[in-house]
Amino acid sequence: MLGGQGLARVLGFFAWVLRRCEASLLAQRGHLFGWVPVCFAVGIGGYFSLRFEPDLTWLAVVAVAVMLVLFLCRIVPLAVAPFFLGAALIGAGVLIASARAHYVAGPVLEGRYYGPIEGRVLALDQSASGAVRITLADVGLAGRFDPAPTRVRVALHSKIAGHDPKIGQRVMLTGHLSPPPRAVEPGGFDFRRHAWFQRLGAIGYTRSPLVLLQPGQGSLVSRLRQILNTRIRAALPGDAGAVAVTLITGDRSSLPDARVEDLRRANLAHLLAISGLHMGLVSGFVFWLIRLLLSCPSWIALRWPIKKLSAGAALLAAAGYLALSGGAIATERAFIMVTMALIAVMLDQRALTLRAVALAALVVLTLRPEALVSPGFQMSFAATTSLVVVFSLLRGAAVMRLPVVGGALPLLLSSTVAGLATAPIAAAHFNMLSQMGLIANLATVPLMGVFVMPAAVLAVILMPFGLEALPLWAMGLGIEWVLAVAQWIANHPQSVRYVMSPPSVVIPLLSFGVLVVFFWRGCGRWLGVAPAAVALVVWMQGVRPDLLIADQGALVGILTDQGRALSAPRGTGFVAEVWLENDGAPRTQADAAALWPEVIVVGDGRLFTAKGKRATRQLTCRAGDWVVSDQWMQRQLPCYQMDRRALATKGSVAIYDIDTQPQIITDRAISGDRLWSNWPITDP
Incomplete structure (x- = not known):
C-alpha cells in the first residue's frame, strides 16, 4: 500500500495532469468553430446509422436532452463547456436529419407496375448505359396504385421516334416501374435512402415512344437552359459540345x-x-x-x-x-x-x-x-x-x-x-x-x-x-x-x-484523425495521427464476404483463390459489376462465371443454386445443404432455403467463414427498418 507521501505524489501528479488538460482546452478558445459542423455531422451520421426509425417520443427525449445540455453549458467550468455544446450539436444533428427525412416523405411503389404513366417532366439526365432519363412529377398511374409516387424516373430505351421531352411538358408513356432497389450487398450503397431524399417513389424504363399530352414551357430558367443547350450544340457539335x-x-x-x-x-x-x-x-x-x-x-x-x-x-x-x-x-x-x-x-x-x-x-x-x-x-x-x-x-x-x-x-x-x-x-x-x-x-x-x-x-x-x-x-x-x-x-x-471497399468505420475514423491534426492547437494535434493510422490498418486488413446472394436470388458470388466466381454469365449485370468492384478486382461477368466451381462447401453441407421454375422443382438436397433460388419454392426441403420469398424480407445476404461456422449478415440487419426501407410488413 502507498504511504502518505506516495499518495500525495500520486494525487499531485493527477492534479498536474488535470491542470495541463485544462490549460490545453482553454488554449483552444477561439479556434473551436471548426468543430461545430463536425459535431453536427456526428449527429446526422448517428441518425442514418440507426437500425430503427425513432418515433416522436424518442425525438422528444433528444430535444429535451439538447436543451438541458445547453443550460448546463452556462454553469459548468469554462474549459469543459465546449464538450457540452458539442453534445448539444450532436443531438441537434439527429433532430435535423429526422425532420428532413419526414419532410421529404412520399408514397413509394409497393410492387412492380406495367402500364400507362403520365406526368410533368421535371428533369432530364442520362443513365449509366447512356439512355436519356426523365424525372416526372404530378404522376398518374392506372390501377390500384393510389396515391401514386410523388416522382418517378424513367429511362427511355425506345428505338421508335417519339416526342422529344422538354422540361415543363406533360407526357404519357407505357413503361415498367418498380420500387427503388435495395443495396446489392449488406452495407453497400443504399439506393432506397438516396431515392427517398430525392422523392423518387419508383424507377423504371420504357420501350415505347412518348406522347405529348400538354405543352409546357417550364420555368424561365429551364427555358433559358434549353435555349443555351441548343445554341451551344449548334456552334460546337460533337463531344466537345x-x-x-x-x-x-x-x-x-x-x-x-x-x-x-x-x-x-x-x-x-x-x-x-x-x-x-x-x-x-x-x-x-x-x-x-x-x-x-x-x-x-x-x-x-x-x-x-x-x-x-x-x-x-x-x-x-x-x-x-x-x-x-x-x-x-x-x-x-x-x-x-x-x-x-x-x-x-x-x-x-x-x-x-x-x-x-x-x-x-x-x-x-x-x-x-x-x-x-x-x-x-x-x-x-x-x-x-x-x-x-x-x-x-x-x-x-x-x-x-x-x-x-x-x-x-x-x-x-x-x-x-x-x-x-x-x-x-x-x-x-x-x-x-x-x-x-x-x-x-x-x-x-x-x-x-x-x-x-x-x-x-x-x-x-x-x-x-x-x-x-x-x-x-x-x-x-x-x-x-x-x-x-x-x-x-x-x-x-x-x-x-x-482497391477493396473498406469497412464502414474507416472513413469516419480517418476523417476524425485528420480533423484533429488540422483543428487542434498545440502539440496535442499529433494525437490525431493515431486514429487515422488505425483507419488505414483496418482498411488494409478488411475482408470481403465469402458468399454473396442477390436480394432476389438471381445471382450468387463465391470468393475463390482466383477471385469471385459468379453463378451466371449474364443477367443482373449491375449487381455483378458492383460485387466485383467492391472486391477490388473488376472483370467481366462472363469471366467471373467461368470460375464457378462444381462443388461449394458451406459448413457441413453444400451450396446449390436453382434458376427458373423447372430447376427449382427438380431440386433435391439433404439436411445441412444450402439452396438459393430465384423462385418462390412451393415445398419445404430438409435443407436451408433462401428462395425469393425468404429474401424478400432479408434483402441481399453476405456470409463469412463458410467453411467452418457460417456467419450470415443480411441487408435488413444492416440497414434496419427505416422510413425508406420498404420491407414487407410481415414475413410471407
Missing part, C-alpha cells in the same frame, strides 16, 4: 458514356461536376473582369470601392450560374463557399478561412443533411479544408513570393493537396485510385482556369448578340485538349489501381 453544355448548364444527357469513363479513370471527372472549381473560376473571372473595367477610368478607381463592387458583381454571377446549372447539391455547396468568400471581401476580411469552410458545411448540412453520406460532399470539403490549412501555413513564406516559383507552386500544391485529400474517399466510394491523376490535373486544370471557363463566360455574355461562336470555338479547343489527356491517361496500363 456535349462537355460544353455540361459545364455551362449542367445537362449531361448528351454526354457519351465512354468520355465520362475516360475522365473518371484519369481522375478528371470532377471537371464535369459544377462544383467548387467551376463556381470559383466563373466568379473569379467575373470579379477580375469587372475590377479591370472599373479601374480603367481613373475617376471611378479613385472614388468608388471597386473591389467591393466587383465582389458584388461576382456574387450575382455565381447566383446566376447556380440557377442556370440546375441547382444540384454540389453546385449549391460551391455557391455557399463562394458566397462566404465574396462577402468576406466586401467586409474587408480574409476571403477564405477555416471558419468560412465550417460555416459553409454547417449551412449545407442544415439544408440537406443527407449530403453527409454522399461522396461529393465528403470530397469537396476534404479538398477545401486541406487547401485552406496548407495555404494558411504557407502564407507569407518567402518561396511563394518568388516570380517563377510563386506562380507555379500554388498550382502544384493545389493539385497535390486536393488529390491526396480526396484520394481515400474516392477509393472508398469508387474502388479506384487514379495513379496518374496528378499528371492529368496538372495538364488540364490550369487550362480550365485561364481558357475554358473564361471562354464560357464570354460566350454566355455575347450570346444575346449572336456572337457566341468565337468564344465557344476557343472553349472547344480547350475541351478537346482535356478529353485527349483523359483518353491518353485512361488507356495507359498503369492509369488506375483497384
Whole structure:
C-alpha cells in the first residue's frame, strides 16, 4: 500500500495532469468553430446509422436532452463547456436529419407496375448505359396504385421516334416501374435512402415512344437552359459540345458514356461536376473582369470601392450560374463557399478561412443533411479544408513570393493537396485510385482556369448578340485538349489501381484523425495521427464476404483463390459489376462465371443454386445443404432455403467463414427498418 507521501505524489501528479488538460482546452478558445459542423455531422451520421426509425417520443427525449445540455453549458467550468455544446450539436444533428427525412416523405411503389404513366417532366439526365432519363412529377398511374409516387424516373430505351421531352411538358408513356432497389450487398450503397431524399417513389424504363399530352414551357430558367443547350450544340457539335453544355448548364444527357469513363479513370471527372472549381473560376473571372473595367477610368478607381463592387458583381454571377446549372447539391455547396468568400471581401476580411469552410458545411448540412453520406460532399470539403490549412501555413513564406516559383507552386500544391485529400474517399466510394491523376490535373486544370471557363463566360455574355461562336470555338479547343489527356491517361496500363471497399468505420475514423491534426492547437494535434493510422490498418486488413446472394436470388458470388466466381454469365449485370468492384478486382461477368466451381462447401453441407421454375422443382438436397433460388419454392426441403420469398424480407445476404461456422449478415440487419426501407410488413 502507498504511504502518505506516495499518495500525495500520486494525487499531485493527477492534479498536474488535470491542470495541463485544462490549460490545453482553454488554449483552444477561439479556434473551436471548426468543430461545430463536425459535431453536427456526428449527429446526422448517428441518425442514418440507426437500425430503427425513432418515433416522436424518442425525438422528444433528444430535444429535451439538447436543451438541458445547453443550460448546463452556462454553469459548468469554462474549459469543459465546449464538450457540452458539442453534445448539444450532436443531438441537434439527429433532430435535423429526422425532420428532413419526414419532410421529404412520399408514397413509394409497393410492387412492380406495367402500364400507362403520365406526368410533368421535371428533369432530364442520362443513365449509366447512356439512355436519356426523365424525372416526372404530378404522376398518374392506372390501377390500384393510389396515391401514386410523388416522382418517378424513367429511362427511355425506345428505338421508335417519339416526342422529344422538354422540361415543363406533360407526357404519357407505357413503361415498367418498380420500387427503388435495395443495396446489392449488406452495407453497400443504399439506393432506397438516396431515392427517398430525392422523392423518387419508383424507377423504371420504357420501350415505347412518348406522347405529348400538354405543352409546357417550364420555368424561365429551364427555358433559358434549353435555349443555351441548343445554341451551344449548334456552334460546337460533337463531344466537345456535349462537355460544353455540361459545364455551362449542367445537362449531361448528351454526354457519351465512354468520355465520362475516360475522365473518371484519369481522375478528371470532377471537371464535369459544377462544383467548387467551376463556381470559383466563373466568379473569379467575373470579379477580375469587372475590377479591370472599373479601374480603367481613373475617376471611378479613385472614388468608388471597386473591389467591393466587383465582389458584388461576382456574387450575382455565381447566383446566376447556380440557377442556370440546375441547382444540384454540389453546385449549391460551391455557391455557399463562394458566397462566404465574396462577402468576406466586401467586409474587408480574409476571403477564405477555416471558419468560412465550417460555416459553409454547417449551412449545407442544415439544408440537406443527407449530403453527409454522399461522396461529393465528403470530397469537396476534404479538398477545401486541406487547401485552406496548407495555404494558411504557407502564407507569407518567402518561396511563394518568388516570380517563377510563386506562380507555379500554388498550382502544384493545389493539385497535390486536393488529390491526396480526396484520394481515400474516392477509393472508398469508387474502388479506384487514379495513379496518374496528378499528371492529368496538372495538364488540364490550369487550362480550365485561364481558357475554358473564361471562354464560357464570354460566350454566355455575347450570346444575346449572336456572337457566341468565337468564344465557344476557343472553349472547344480547350475541351478537346482535356478529353485527349483523359483518353491518353485512361488507356495507359498503369492509369488506375483497384482497391477493396473498406469497412464502414474507416472513413469516419480517418476523417476524425485528420480533423484533429488540422483543428487542434498545440502539440496535442499529433494525437490525431493515431486514429487515422488505425483507419488505414483496418482498411488494409478488411475482408470481403465469402458468399454473396442477390436480394432476389438471381445471382450468387463465391470468393475463390482466383477471385469471385459468379453463378451466371449474364443477367443482373449491375449487381455483378458492383460485387466485383467492391472486391477490388473488376472483370467481366462472363469471366467471373467461368470460375464457378462444381462443388461449394458451406459448413457441413453444400451450396446449390436453382434458376427458373423447372430447376427449382427438380431440386433435391439433404439436411445441412444450402439452396438459393430465384423462385418462390412451393415445398419445404430438409435443407436451408433462401428462395425469393425468404429474401424478400432479408434483402441481399453476405456470409463469412463458410467453411467452418457460417456467419450470415443480411441487408435488413444492416440497414434496419427505416422510413425508406420498404420491407414487407410481415414475413410471407
